[in-house]
Amino acid sequence: MNLKKAILLGAIVITAVGCTEKSYDDCVINNLQGVDGKAVSSVIGACRNKFPRAKLPEKSLDGLQVLLVTGRAGLNDYTNNYSGSLYNGNNNITVKSVILSIKVTNGKKSITREYAVNITIPPLSTSDFNAEILLGDKGASYSWFISSAKGIPLTTN
Known part of the structure; x- marks a missing residue:
């Protein structure tokens, strides 16, 4: 990965983690605009970290x-x-x-x-x-x- 792509990927992940969205879906939708390739999984991962799945009660x-x-x-x-x-x-x-x-x-x-x-x-x-x-x-x-x-x-x- 060249330096330009690495910087772009880092900026996308930082944006996703620092997003002001109130849900996982909003985080993904707002941060995937104009993103492709490996950056997609990074955005999804960053949004999931910010909005972990809720554990269902037994x-x-x-x-x-x-x-x-x-x-x-x-x-x-x-x-x-x-x-x-x-x-x-x-x-x-x-x-x-x-x-x-x-x-x-x-x-x-x-x-x-x-x-x-x-x-x-x-x-x-x-x-x-x-x-x-x-x-x-x-x-x-x-x-x-x-x-x-x-x-x-x-x-x-």
């Missing part, structure tokens, strides 16, 4: 949405790791966390404990998880279910 899934999160899991041999794969059957929510309720049964005694698992499962996809749990006595059996979950609804924009 929301609790309703009962039906939780039921659509299914999978397989079990205790790993010789460890206290309970792991498996979960499938997100929701077509418009990315699952971000689940609460696993794990029941430990030994004879007639049983106890259920809840474990928070951070996980990202896009719609209609699977993802693996691992949770350290408190083990039951020797010979105990384990069962589990998802008692709640949080996710981010997909936007239609």
Whole structure:
């Protein structure tokens, strides 16, 4: 890149970053006038830095949405790791966390404990998880279910 182009590119980026626009779209539109080539991506990058994407808040899934999160899991041999794969059957929510309720049964005694698992499962996809749990006595059996979950609804924009 020659010196003239470098100076022009620098001026465009500085203009985009120092712009007085109130939104990302305004920043891009106002600063792309008469710009081409590599300068376009620089302007877009500078505007995105000034107007970062807002993080969408996680929301609790309703009962039906939780039921659509299914999978397989079990205790790993010789460890206290309970792991498996979960499938997100929701077509418009990315699952971000689940609460696993794990029941430990030994004879007639049983106890259920809840474990928070951070996980990202896009719609209609699977993802693996691992949770350290408190083990039951020797010979105990384990069962589990998802008692709640949080996710981010997909936007239609």
